[in-house]
Amino acid sequence: MASLSPSLRSFSAGRRRLLLPSSRASPLSSRPPTKRLAFSVDFGVISLTGARPRNLVARARSSMAGTATESGRKKVEVFDTEEDLAVSLAKYAADLSAKFVEERGAFSVVLSGGSLIKSLRKLVEAPYIDSVDWSRWHVLWVDERVVPKDHDDSNYKLAYDGFLSQVPMLPGNVYAINDALSAEGAADDYETCIKHLVKNNTVASSESGFPKFDLMLLGMGPDGHVASLFPGHPLVRENKKWVTFIKDSPKPPPERITFTFPVINASAHIALVVAGAGKAGVVHAALGNSESPDPLPVEMVSPEGELTWFLDKGAASKL
């Protein structure tokens, strides 16, 4: 069982030193994972775990050919409950951690905000709390709200309270934005920070010249947004910058920084984690055969590597 390292209270993120909101590591359950596997199809694109929604295989089978990237692979995993989803997500992240730590001595992980952090809760339990080499993790954010670190809207605070404070991660390996800067300044500064990480091989580089993160963990909004890339917003077409900013986010708070699609899509692995029937319509749209000239942001997620959808039964209910 990990205890909260006192040094985690003061994170040094590159040139930045951040004071953290006070937080306590709560006692962690040592309950073993209880994944239930009721059905599984895997032909390179789909595996269903737990409940098998009507028509999913046929629909996914027909949609994948049209939407998978040339080199990329796409999987859709559906779980009976969000609890089962969380169990599987923890194993997925821990397995990738072991693979990348062995291959290149580091594991670069990108978090989003929202409900994703809660879905990572099994990672702070046995067996992963002890088996994962947390000292090799390097954590960044795909998007961040431009608010102080101790503000309730901060994605950093959300992740710190719900995840990072409960694992023995090295404080210097957690890269938060500089909250003393404007949105534009913070975006530029974060891009510079990532350039340093690419230069010293902490983060890999894609052939396209963009950073290639080992694992990106994305949530999806009910309107189909990912990161802070919203439907109909010109930022979805940004193709040069690595990190950009938005001052009119339709989801509050309005000022944010966000990775751009070229960076998201250079990833080696992306997990799109979506739970709840409220998002079933967008999941259906995203996994359908849409030929729309104006795709939803979530439909633009198409990594060089592997995309895995983690859905609970509610989110998959219209498939």
Ligand SMILES: O=C(O)[C@H](O)[C@@H](O)[C@H](O)[C@H](O)COP(=O)(O)O
């Ligand atoms: O900072 C943010 O707002 C997020 O990074 C955002 O992209 C989030 O992941 C989605 O809005 C899904 O959030 P929920 O899972 O809470 O719906």
